[in-house]
Amino acid sequence: MNRFAELLDRLAYEPGRNNKIKLIAAYFRETEDPDRGYALAAMTGALSFRNAKAGMIRALIAERTDPALFALSYDYVGDLSETVALMWTPSPLPPRSGGEGSGVGGVGDSKEPPTPNPSPPLTSFVWGGGAQADLFDIPKPERLLRNDPSPTLAEVVETLSTLGKAQLPAQIARWLDVLDETGRWALLKLVTGSLRIGVSARLAKTAAAALGAKDPDEIEVLWPGLEPPYTELFAWLEGRGDKPVSRDPAPFRPAMLAHAIEDGDLDALDPADFMAEWKWDGIRVQAVAGRDEHGAMVSRLYSRTGEDISKSFPDLLPSLRRPGAIDGELLILREGRVQSFNVLQQRLNRKTVTPKLIQEFPAHLRAYDLLADETGDLREIGFAERRARLERFVAALDDPRIDLSPLVAFATWDELIAARANPGDGGAGDDAEAVEGVMLKRRTAPYVPGRPKGQWWKWKRDPMVVDAVLMYAQRGHGKRSSFYSDYTFGVWNGDDELVPVGKAYFGFTDEELTEIDRFIRRNTVAKFGPVREVTHDADTGLVLEVAFEGLQQSTRHKSGIAMRFPRINRLRWDKPPREADRLETLEKMLNSVIPRRG
Amino acid sequence: MRPEQILVPTPSGLCSKAGGFHIDPTRPVDKALITHGHSDHARAGHGHVLATQETLDIMRLRYGEKFAGSTQAIGYGETLKLGDVTVSYHPAGHVLGSAQIAVERKGLRIVASGDYKDVADPTCAPFELVPCDVFITEATFGLPVFRHHDAEGEIRKLLHSVAVFPERAHLVGAYSLGKAQRVMALLRAAGYDKTIYLHGAMEKITAYYQERGIDLGPVELVKGAKKAELAGTITICPPTAMSDLWSRRFPDPVLAFASGWMRVRARARQRGVTLPLVISDHADWDGLTKTISATGCSEVWVTHGEEEALVHWAHMQGLKAKPLAIVGYGDEEEHEAEIPLPPRSGGEGGEKQE
Ligand SMILES: [Zn+2]
Numbered sequence: 001m002n003r004f005a006e007l008l009d010r011l012a013y014e015p016g017r018n019n020k021i022k023l024i025a026a027y028f029r030e031t032e033d034p035d036r037g038y039a040l041a042a043m044t045g046a047l048s049f050r051n052a053k054a055g056m057i058r059a060l061i062a063e064r065t066d067p068a069l070f071a072l073s074y075d076y077v078g079d080l081s082e083t084v085a086l087m088w089t090p091s092p093l094p095p096r097s098g099g100e101g102s103g104v105g106g107v108g109d110s111k112e113p114p115t116p117n118p119s120p121p122l123t124s125f126v127w128g129g130g131a132q133a134d135l136f137d138i139p140k141p142e143r144l145l146r147n148d149p150s151p152t153l154a155e156v157v158e159t160l161s162t163l164g165k166a167q168l169p170a171q172i173a174r175w176l177d178v179l180d181e182t183g184r185w186a187l188l189k190l191v192t193g194s195l196r197i198g199v200s201a202r203l204a205k206t207a208a209a210a211l212g213a214k215d216p217d218e219i220e221v222l223w224p225g226l227e228p229p230y231t232e233l234f235a236w237l238e239g240r241g242d243k244p245v246s247r248d249p250a251p252f253r254p255a256m257l258a259h260a261i262e263d264g265d266l267d268a269l270d271p272a273d274f275m276a277e278w279k280w281d282g283i284r285v286q287a288v289a290g291r292d293e294h295g296a297m298v299s300r301l302y303s304r305t306g307e308d309i310s311k312s313f314p315d316l317l318p319s320l321r322r323p324g325a326i327d328g329e330l331l332i333l334r335e336g337r338v339q340s341f342n343v344l345q346q347r348l349n350r351k352t353v354t355p356k357l358i359q360e361f362p363a364h365l366r367a368y369d370l371l372a373d374e375t376g377d378l379r380e381i382g383f384a385e386r387r388a389r390l391e392r393f394v395a396a397l398d399d400p401r402i403d404l405s406p407l408v409a410f411a412t413w414d415e416l417i418a419a420r421a422n423p424g425d426g427g428a429g430d431d432a433e434a435v436e437g438v439m440l441k442r443r444t445a446p447y448v449p450g451r452p453k454g455q456w457w458k459w460k461r462d463p464m465v466v467d468a469v470l471m472y473a474q475r476g477h478g479k480r481s482s483f484y485s486d487y488t489f490g491v492w493n494g495d496d497e498l499v500p501v502g503k504a505y506f507g508f509t510d511e512e513l514t515e516i517d518r519f520i521r522r523n524t525v526a527k528f529g530p531v532r533e534v535t536h537d538a539d540t541g542l543v544l545e546v547a548f549e550g551l552q553q554s555t556r557h558k559s560g561i562a563m564r565f566p567r568i569n570r571l572r573w574d575k576p577p578r579e580a581d582r583l584e585t586l587e588k589m590l591n592s593v594i595p596r597r598g
Numbered sequence: 599m600r601p602e603q604i605l606v607p608t609p610s611g612l613c614s615k616a617g618g619f620h621i622d623p624t625r626p627v628d629k630a631l632i633t634h635g636h637s638d639h640a641r642a643g644h645g646h647v648l649a650t651q652e653t654l655d656i657m658r659l660r661y662g663e664k665f666a667g668s669t670q671a672i673g674y675g676e677t678l679k680l681g682d683v684t685v686s687y688h689p690a691g692h693v694l695g696s697a698q699i700a701v702e703r704k705g706l707r708i709v710a711s712g713d714y715k716d717v718a719d720p721t722c723a724p725f726e727l728v729p730c731d732v733f734i735t736e737a738t739f740g741l742p743v744f745r746h747h748d749a750e751g752e753i754r755k756l757l758h759s760v761a762v763f764p765e766r767a768h769l770v771g772a773y774s775l776g777k778a779q780r781v782m783a784l785l786r787a788a789g790y791d792k793t794i795y796l797h798g799a800m801e802k803i804t805a806y807y808q809e810r811g812i813d814l815g816p817v818e819l820v821k822g823a824k825k826a827e828l829a830g831t832i833t834i835c836p837p838t839a840m841s842d843l844w845s846r847r848f849p850d851p852v853l854a855f856a857s858g859w860m861r862v863r864a865r866a867r868q869r870g871v872t873l874p875l876v877i878s879d880h881a882d883w884d885g886l887t888k889t890i891s892a893t894g895c896s897e898v899w900v901t902h903g904e905e906e907a908l909v910h911w912a913h914m915q916g917l918k919a920k921p922l923a924i925v926g927y928g929d930e931e932e933h934e935a936e937i938p939l940p941p942r943s944g945g946e947g948g949e950k951q952e
Contacts, residue, residue: 006755012863013872016850019763026762065742066914072907073743077862086743086861181745181861 001179003031004039004153005186011197020199024207028234037229038157042195043204046228049160051193052168057084060173064089081192085184090177150178154229156187212237220449221379224252224306249290249298252306253325253371253379254449258439258456265457266413274440275384276408276416278428279458280366281341281436281550282331283348285309287365287402288372289320297321301330312353316363319401324393327369327447329405331434332361338434340552342564365402367394368439371447379447386447408438416440420461433550437461464551464589466491466581467572469498470542473520474531476505483513484520484532487568489544491559493583498536499559501586504546507567515571516542536577543572543580551590561586599706601732601897604683607922612710612734614701617683619648621699621710624926631685633712634696635660635775638927648672650687652695652810656775659802674723690714691725692879693776694807700728708732709893715878716885717746720783721776721812725889733895736927737903738880739858746858746882752875753784759852759873760830767828767848768873771837771855774800776879778834779807781856782814784877785832795820795828797835797844825849841870858882887911902927 007027014020024043028036041047061070061084070087077083151159156175163171172191176184189195202216205223208230209216214237225246226233235241289299299320301310310317313330320326332339332347339361347361370390371379378386387407394404406427410416416438419426423435437460445455468489476485486505490498508516519534519542526533535541547569554562561583605612611623619629626643633639633649635656640649642661647654651671658665672678674697677686687697690712698711709730716725739746760768772778778800785794793816796804801819808814820833829849839845840853855871858878866874881889886908890898897918900908905921912919 010759010873013866013874015872019766019850022762066910068910069742069907072904072910073741076741076904077743078864082863083743086745181747 001151001153001156001175001187002183003027004035004042005179005182007039008186008189008195008197009182011199017203020203021207021210024199024204025210028208028211033231033234034229035153037231037234038153040204040208040230041157041228042153042190043197043199044201047157049157050163050165050168052172052191054080054192056169056172057081057188057192060084060169060176061087064091081188081194082185084176085181085188088176088184150180150183151175156190157228160191208233208237212239217449220254222246223254224248249292250288250300250325251290252286252288252300252302252308253447254306255284255286255304255327256447256449256456257451258458259451259453261440261457261459271411271413271416273444274442275387276410276419276438276440277368277405278408278423278435279437279439279460280329280331280338280405280431281434282329282338282344282366284327285330285365286325286327286371287316287320288325290323297323312348313363314353315358316365316401319365319397319399321399322374322393322397324373325371326365326367326390326393326402327371328365328367328402331364331366333364334362336430338364338366338431340434340550340564342552342562363401366405367402368405369447382444382446383441384443420459423461433552435461436549464549465545465547465569466501466586467543467575467579468501468546469536469577469580470516470520470534470544471498471500471536472531472533473516480513483517485513485517487516487544489546490536491581491583491586492578493559496538498577499583500557501559501561501583502546502548502563502566504544504566504568507547507569508571512568512571538578539576541577543575543577544568545570545572551586553590559583559586561590599704601706601708604701604703604706605708605710605732605734607899607924609925611924612922614681614683616703617680617685617701619680621701622712622927624924630666631699632657633690633699633710634692636693636713636773639712642666646670648678648685650674650695650697653697655806656695656803659806674726688726688728689723691716691719691722694722694779694810694812696722696776698726698728700730706731708734709895710734711736711889713738713880714889715881716889717749717881719780719879720787721779721807727889727892729894731895732897732899733890733893734899734901734922735886735890735908736880737886737900737905737908739861739878739882740886740900740904740908742883742907744858744861744878744882745884746861746876746878749780749784749877750788752856752877753781753788756832756854756873756875757785757788757790759854760832763850763852764830766850766852767830768832768852768854769840769845769848770832770834770875771840771853771857771871772834772877773857773879774836775803777856777877779804779812779814780879781834781875781877782817783812786813786815790832791815792831793818795823795831795833797833797839799836799839800834820847823847837869890917891915 007023010023011020014023027039031039057080065087073087074080074083077086159171175187179187205219206216209219222233222244225248226244232241232244236243284304286302288302289297292298299317300308301313301316303309332344343361347357350357367390370386370393373389373393378389391404394402408416408419408427410419420438424432428435437458440457440459442455468491470487471490472488473484474486475481476483486503488500488503490500493499520532523535524532525535546566548563548566550564552562553560604616605614610625612621619631620627621631622633622639623630624641628645630644631648632653635653637660640653640657642665645667647666647669649672654669654671672687674687674689677684683701683703686700688700690696690698692713692715696712698709698714700707700709707730709728711734713736714725718724756768756770770781772781782794796817796819798819798821804814804817825847837855845851852873853871854873854875855869856875856877858876858880859865860871860874860876890912895917898912900919900921901924909919909921
């Protein structure tokens with residue numbers, strides 16, 4: 001534990017990413033299993049146990065210290081765990097360790113050298129080795145110090161995971177008694193669940209990979225099938241064992257992500273090297289099935305980050321009856337039509353999944369990619385070949401809940417641009433409204449975790465834009481509570497009345513917020529609690545350019561239309577309200593998804 | 599006899615009317631008794647200075663030949679009659695030549711300990727406990743959070759870092775009188791036998807330590823060294839130098855700082871240190887409290903530092919205790935230790951979600 005604490009201590013001060021990796025890698029080299037594995041778990045957030053509350057720590061220290069001295073110390077240090085770690089006096093008081101304090105112990109006999117600490121011999125450092133000092137020659141302090149009574153990290157983690165709440169305070173006190181200051185600090189941070197050391201899971205895995213000169217992505221790929229203390233992983237990294245194989249019949253495979261396409265990106269690319277598909281507006285999932293050791297089919301649904309969401313979609317699981325792993329989009333389909341994200345949201349918001357909910361919001365999987373099939377893992381082969389297998393896989397599955405996301409046909413970038421601008425005509429047909437954009441995938445791209453360069457791009461559709469008139473404003477929350485920052489806006493209907501079509505509370509700068517706020521305060525015509533109605537007639541009022549992602553029919557709104565993801569794009573001080581858009585424009589947009597700029 | 603008839607605290611230091619002198623005065627006086635060479639205690643411009651030979655030599659190195667009207671050297675254990683009082687000097691274990699000054703009159707003894715530490719230091723004589731009635735103590739680290747532990751362990755941490763980062767230079771910020779030489783001696787004791795590089799500000803005092811027979815091994819000024827040569831080396835410098843342009847001559851330097859303040863993370867972070875080393879030339883909380891108890895004193899005067907906690911502790915022990923609030927002590931280390939805040943890069947952000 002002291003050794004892990006030293007690492008955390010060092011990491012807390014070291015700002016450089018590469019230097020952090022070196023420190024962690026050195027720790028992994030110097031530390032045995034299972035301690036280093038639990039350290040990796042702690043750094044990747046893979047540990048879970050009952051946390052101690054700050055109140056418990058305060059109670060422990062109160063038993064050992066004078067309240068006035070504690071108060072002065074806490075005031076000076078400013079952090080509870082750190083104050084306790086530094087002040088903690090082991091009980092019963094042992095002789096002071098090391099060279100400290102011994103001068104007074106033997107009054108008048110100060111020539112006696114202090115008792116040395118049980119420290120590892122420093123002679124095992126290799127100084128002659130020049131710049132390439134071999135890290136394996138670094139002594140292993142914790143092992144050499146094993147005659148000391150302090151717990152190993154493994155002891156701490158294993159004990160905490162089984163300990164009852166009632167035993168926790170006494171156990172923590174026992175550990176505090178035998179750890180040094182840094183060890184106590186790290187222990188308290190660990191047990192209170194506040195171990196923030198500026199190290200991401202990715203960084204810790206990268207350091208582990210450095211141990212065996214492996215690509216960190218190889219660890220990412222293995223990761224979901226691994227568990228603390230990762231002894232197999234370290235054995236493989238050190239060349240002592242085979243690459244770990246997941247024993248999970250339906251493991252998550254870390255998702256491959258796309259870069260947003262930027263102006264000019266396409267010029268450098270050859271359309272012949274790419275395939276395109278629609279980017280559907282649902283949630284990205286991974287649907288996995290496989291046989292366990294008894295031959296029973298195990299099927300699971302994972303979120304893009306690897307969270308098991310099977311329980312939320314029991315209606316989809318029976319369809320996963322062929323061994324394989326599909327990367328796809330979870331959608332709600334009604335009568336063969338993809339529903340908007342708002343509809344899906346309604347299902348996601350429910351805590352309990354009832355038969356009624358399932359019937360009302362039937363889950364559907366639209367498949368993009370195939371990561372594994374009955375023949376094994378497919379991630380190393382190119383996308384075009386995976387796609388071909390996916391088509392066969394989905395056809396063989398022949399399930400109404402799982403279909404193939406169609407490819408977008410194009411020979412030139414202009415054709416793709418046209419399809420993206422008008423998905424309905426570009427092949428998305430009736431589901432065009434659920435298209436968020438297009439995905440561009442390199443034919444030869446293997447399936448790699450994370451966001452590899454030059455393989456996948458996402459190309460969202462331009463947002464739709466209308467000019468609307470500010471009608472009502474409401475105060476914001478938190479920092480914005482003194483500003484009117486939530487805006488309801490409307491467009492003109494056939495009777496030349498403004499009808500509200502949406503509400504937006506972001507998209508503007510702080511400066512613009514101040515301007516709008518001032519406008520509202522000066523042009524209030526009525527107040528309803530926290531809401532102000534502002535001037536909005538043909539000649540006076542504020543025109544807002546509103547951007548949004550989609551439109552849908554709504555019976556809840558007087559206008560009959562609801563906007564998705566509306567935000568303030570621009571303030572049109574220059575535009576009189578009468579020139580704002582009309583409801584019929586929105587109705588046309590609803591039927592044809594051709595975006596326009598206002 | 600009351601202690602105040604022997605020594606009175608004044609804003610410019612402790613004054614003995616009966617003996618006609620001041621101890622570590624912060625303003626020029628006729629006759630000054632100096633505990634040690636740190637410039638917050640040893641100032642130039644006094645009429646006459648009584649100190650150990652080492653302290654006089656150090657003052658001469660720092661202020662030049664004419665740092666005082668006249669000087670007199672006194673050895674450890676030597677006794678001298680000054681006016682109505684008797685004074686004697688005893689090792690304080692703080693830096694080379696540092697002394698506690700015992701002042702006695704009619705059987706009442708006051709010990710002004712200056713700065714002191716009760717732990718082993720290969721570069722100076724060990725602290726000697728002098729039984730007394732009134733013990734005048736510093737309280738630089740007078741809070742129970744300051745426990746300095748073994749300096750050897752901190753040196754081990756430094757050497758471990760040098761081994762992990764052979765391509766980087768290690769800069770160790772250390773007070774140029776005492777701490778710098780102690781760090782060097784500790785490195786030698788730990789078996790490190792390579793050249794230790796020095797900032798120019800350390801040169802004179804370090805040479806003086808070596809002259810006095812303290813073995814610091816091969817030491818070289820860093821001035822002439824090329825950047826590439828400094829990979830994997832250790833350089834001792836004043837803490838302020840770590841944030842200077844000066845530090846750019848080093849390859850990706852690890853910024854270590856040897857100080858008792860490094861015990862508290864906020865202090866270490868404030869100074870932009872990447873490798874805090876808890877090595878102190880002052881007594882820690884346990885050192886202060888044990889020393890006070892061991893002197894057998896019935897009264898404690900606290901000169902400077904975190905006096906509130908130490909006075910509270912002394913009261914709990916049934917001792918009379920008071921803070922003296924002498925202005926000007928502890929300033930030099932502060933001054934030399936001051937490092938402007940460098941920008942710190944934040945922690946790793948979470949992986950961005952698509
Ligand atoms: Zn000093």
